[in-house]
Amino acid sequence: MTQQAAVAEIYFDESGHDGENLMAGKTLVFAHASIHMDLEEATDLVGYIRKLTQAQGPELKASDLMRSNEALKEDLFGAEGKLVGHAQVYLVEKANFAVGKIIDMLIEEEAHRRGYNIYGSGIAWQLADDLYQYGSRALTKEGWNDLLSSFTSLMRAKQRKGGDKETVDGFFEKVDNYRYKSRRKNVTNILEMLWITRQHADDFQAALAEGVATKALDPLQMSLYALASSWNERLQQPIMIMHDEQTALTKSLVDTLLAVAKDGYPESYNLPEARFPLVGFEHVDSKSDPRIQLADITAGFTRQVAEAALNGTAEDNRMEQIRSLVHINSIWGHSKSWEQIHPR
Template sequence: MTRQQHTEVEIACDESGSDGENLTGGNTDVFAHASVDVPLESAAAAIREIRDRIRSPAEEYKANHLLREKHRAVLEWLLAPSGPLHGRAYVHLTEKTFFMVERVVDLLLGDPAGAVPLCRAGAGAFGAERWKQFLAAANALLRVRGEAGADPGAPVDAFFRAVDALAEQAPELRDRDVADVLKLLGGARTRAADHRARLLAAPALIPVLNPLLPAIVGTAAYWSADGRAVVLVHDRQNMLTEERIEWLKAAARIDGLRLVVARDDTRVQLADFLAGIARSIASHELNGRGDATLTALLRPYVDTRSVWGDERSREQLFTPVRN
């Protein structure tokens, strides 16, 4: 059957954990983009069931309602194989620190592979303060908006000071791949300066640091894999301008992207719940505070192509349970 012969399907989407371009100093360390393929009637029934079970007077329910310990049974019901989302929902996760390091390494070296050993070393090898300064400097180098009145070249200088500080630890590192990456980064000043100059002259349509757009591309690829014509119905987001929506329609090969108010579409409300729940569960797992039961319930929904560098939590979040 050809793509044209398939019935058009609407996929409802929402995100959780957006801090704009601030990937290292924001309120969250994980970004989650969730999508659901649930009919309006079924979504409305699921929302009614959640409200009946929780019985909160709040007019608008959010993921935090389900994440409260007293509503644990409702959360487990929502994610369970017998629940309303199983087999009908998908979550793309982004570990923000890894995403940002991958971006800066790719930009300066033309290959993102060096981000893996660099993040693996991290604070444990370099010390918490040096690593924190490096991340902040990388974030500042890539972000569109700098500090008002600041020297345009300041982010470049600060980044290479941070690279030099990490390189001072190189003789003590057992992983020579890390030392090699730092050496290459140290020699990329001209490329960094050129990027910064271009960024200030004309900010790119697709910001390097924002994880939303690549997550939407991945979401569209998942739901259209069987040849279906896909229209995404997404909660309103400032990042989704008309120009970027047109770019997404071409890049993600979707038939459309329509913005709605979440409270007016029960399908988007379900995506909102799932995004917030997934972000919380993944963040706890990333920080060594994972709940084995909730992680196992989330795992079937998680995109294995998510942007995730932490090996320990990746094993928990992305590896199927073997019976």
């Protein structure tokens, strides 16, 4: 990047990525971490961490850090920590992300067809929040998980081996069943809205079959874009994305990121201005650059603490350590844990 010295290279890695498998993956939380640090400083820091953790592998991993003592974690993530100011992490609570997609992909599509802008009015956010906060109370936890799992199976591009992809008929049978069983009026009303969106589900399945629909349930692209944009705002420099090798970041997906950064969202999307100077994208072997390894340990540490907060088991000092890292626009619906981990 010597010919463009003003460009800021940001290094990325993630933890808890299950692609579009939001409800049956290995983790409840996805964390996408980003690092801005010069190579010499990062090399020295990785060497320092390796020495204290006695890491034996060819590259430093989050598991090495998690086994370390409290002093090292505080040294990295405490108030004066060595990574504070150099790292940002975008968190996604997967269940909350899935709820948002019900609104985005079905209910908003029907509202738009009828001439209503539920994004600009704030109605979309309120519907998603009501559905997330009261869904399990209205349908029981088992019923709520059944509905979310059915939706994510239907709208994902492919079902993993060993499972059957949900059908439009199957999903709307569940919607029909649960709209009558719902014990909360606000949830019942949302399910009634969902009940009349079948045509949009059919259209999306047709687009998937034709290969023209993109993966809509994978939070990777959205979080990457949010972090890159945030670094541009913070540094006031053009951004170059340097990402750990990740097969989900296809050329088509990267081209879309670059196009949106250059031209913004289509006017019909009714979304806020999104343009910023994103000059390129490059995959980087984590063994070849210590900044990817720092992103790895930051993502892993933050995800595990955030997931513990979601489950009500996080230690106070751990939650305090990740507050300076967490992106303010992270996708998170659980109000109690968000109050504990969001940036101050």
